Amino acid sequence: MTLRESEDRDVASQTDVPVEGETMAARATGPRPAPSVPPTVPATEATRPARKVARKLVLLLLAAAILGGGGYKAYTWWTVGRFFVSTDDAYVQADISVLAAKVPGYLAAVPVVNGQAVKAGDVIARIDDGDYRLAQEAAHEKLATQEAAIARIGRQVEAAQAQLLQSAAQIEAARADSVRAAADYARQQQLEKVDFVAKARIEQARADRDRTQAAEKGAEASLVAMKAQVEVLRAQRAEAESLAAELRTAERRAARDLAFTVLHAPFDGVIGNKAVEAGAYVAPGSRIAALVPLQSVRVDANFKETQVEGMRAGQPVHIAVDAYPDRDIVGFVESLSPASGSVFSLLPPDNATGNFTKIVQRLPVRVRVPADVAREGLLRPGLSVTVRVDTRAGVTRTAAVQP
Numbered sequence: 340m341t342l343r344e345s346e347d348r349d350v351a352s353q354t355d356v357p358v359e360g361e362t363m364a365a366r367a368t369g370p371r372p373a374p375s376v377p378p379t380v381p382a383t384e385a386t387r388p389a390r391k392v393a394r395k396l397v398l399l400l401l402a403a404a405i406l407g408g409g410g411y412k413a414y415t416w417w418t419v420g421r422f423f424v425s426t427d428d429a430y431v432q433a434d435i436s437v438l439a440a441k442v443p444g445y446l447a448a449v450p451v452v453n454g455q456a457v458k459a460g461d462v463i464a465r466i467d468d469g470d471y472r473l474a475q476e477a478a479h480e481k482l483a484t485q486e487a488a489i490a491r492i493g494r495q496v497e498a499a500q501a502q503l504l505q506s507a508a509q510i511e512a513a514r515a516d517s518v519r520a521a522a523d524y525a526r527q528q529q530l531e532k533v534d535f536v537a538k539a540r541i542e543q544a545r546a547d548r549d550r551t552q553a554a555e556k557g558a559e560a561s562l563v564a565m566k567a568q569v570e571v572l573r574a575q576r577a578e579a580e581s582l583a584a585e586l587r588t589a590e591r592r593a594a595r596d597l598a599f600t601v602l603h604a605p606f607d608g609v610i611g612n613k614a615v616e617a618g619a620y621v622a623p624g625s626r627i628a629a630l631v632p633l634q635s636v637r638v639d640a641n642f643k644e645t646q647v648e649g650m651r652a653g654q655p656v657h658i659a660v661d662a663y664p665d666r667d668i669v670g671f672v673e674s675l676s677p678a679s680g681s682v683f684s685l686l687p688p689d690n691a692t693g694n695f696t697k698i699v700q701r702l703p704v705r706v707r708v709p710a711d712v713a714r715e716g717l718l719r720p721g722l723s724v725t726v727r728v729d730t731r732a733g734v735t736r737t738a739a740v741q742p
Contacts, residue, residue, distance in 0.1 A: 424650065425727040428701065429640035431660075433720045436606070436630045438463055440621040441599040442471070451628065453613050457604045464615075464627050466600040475593035482586040489579045496572040503569055506562040513555035520551040608632040609716075633716045638670065638706035640726045641680060643699050649730035650675065656706045657727040660718065668712050672728060676703040704728075 444466040451463055612629040615621060638658060642650070650672060658668040679700040681688055706726055708718060 422649070422731040423727050423729055424642065424646040425725060426640055426642050426646070427723070427725045428642075429638055429706075429724045429726045431636055431718045431720050431722040431724060432639045433632055433636045435632075435720065436608070438602060438604075438627050438630055439623075440464075440466065440602065440625045440627060441623055442466060442596050443622050444468075444470070444600065444620070446615060446617050446619050446621060448617050449613070449615060449627070451610045451613070453611055453628075455610045457608060457610060457630070459604055459606045461604045462601060463604055463610075463630075464602040466602075466621065468597055468600040471593065471597040471600055475590065475597050478586065478590040478593040482583065482590050485579060485583040485586050489576060489583055492572060492576040492579055496569060496576060499565060499569040499572055503562065503565040506558060506565045510555065510558040510562055513551065513558040517548070517551035517555045520548040523547065602627060604630060606630070606632055607634060631720060633719070634713050636708055636713050636718045636720065637673070638708060638724055638726060640704045640706055640724075641701040642704055642728075644679070644702055645699065647675065647702050647704070650704065650728055651730075655729045657729070658706065658708070659725045659727075661723045661725075663717065668709065670706050670708050673705045673707040676705075679703075 447465045447467045449464045451457065451461075457463070608630040610628050611631050614626050614628060621627065638656075652672050652674055654672045656670045656672055658670055660666060660668065679702050681700060712718065
């Protein structure tokens with residue numbers, strides 16, 4: 340018996356039971372016909388087709404979305420994405436200067452701390468300068484003494500030159516006396532032939548001639564001696580001037596060493612890695628602190644050799660800093676290294692030994708950071724970044740870069 344037949348019989352039995360208050364006429368008319376009841380359809384059979392339609396619609400929409408998204412991705416990759424090369428082997432770098440002492444001594448003061456921003460020319464450290472001031476004063480006094488000696492020798496040269504002129508004049512006088520005496524002796528000899536002169540007179544004339552000739556030779560010898568004396572004095576003055584030049588160099592060196600007792604910042608930056616405090620002894624080359632120029636940071640990225648085919652200087656670079664994931668910094672390629680990183684390593688690989696394993700090499704690429712971003716001081720050397728270079732032809736940098 341089906342569920343439908345069971346329900347019909349229940350309805351018929353209920354209509355045969357007399358109800359209180361019914362009239363005998365109603366009973367005489369016989370049983371009332373059963374009311375018409377519509378057939379009942381199970382809920383699962385009724386909703387199954389609608390669910391199938393909805394499921395098919397959802398699957399179609401999902402497939403369309405997947406195909407559309409895949410197509411868009413393929414289009415963007417073909418038109419843009421395939422021209423971008425990226426690497427996460429990149430770090431923020433800067434030309435960090437290690438500030439070191441140039442002269443030995445004890446530190447009198449170190450008026451900076453780690454993380455302090457300084458300007459070019461600011462004092463980083465002071466070394467006790469007492470000994471260096473004394474050395475400068477001693478060098479100055481030695482130079483003054485030597486300059487006085489040079490002045491004295493100069494006056495001696497002037498005196499010798501005056502004596503030289505005097506000797507030359509004496510030679511002229513002696514030569515004139517010699518000529519006169521020789522002429523007088525010749526006359527006396529002529530007079531002697533005619534017995535007109537006494538023999539003593541002739542002897543006197545001969546003696547005068549010999550004396551004046553000797554005086555002339557003596558004057559000439561004195562002139563030669565004075566010339567030699569002048570040359571000696573000139574040599575002494577040249578030697579003294581050479582020594583004075585050495586003393587001037589020593590004085591400048593002493594003044595330079597005195598200036599080196601104060602260590603100044605060579606450029607704007609931030610102090611870091613401070614290694615000493617006041618009272619410590621430092622030798623030449625001893626590290627005092629590091630100066631980091633945050634306003635001129637850059638990014639050094641190491642790209643695979645298979646990625647640099649279309650890379651050129653001036654191409655824009657998107658820089659994603661791990662420390663600031665919400666910022667998109669746009670710089671540009673400044674330069675490509677002339678050799679791979681392994682070539683400049685301490686021990687370059689030698690593949691001529693026969694034991695060879697091919698390894699993809701990395702080429703360092705320098706990326707310039709925009710000037711406004713660098714001036715913010717947020718990028719610190721050593722931070723990890725990810726860079727994406729746009730290698731499309733004709734695309735050049737548009738971001739403001741460091742001057």
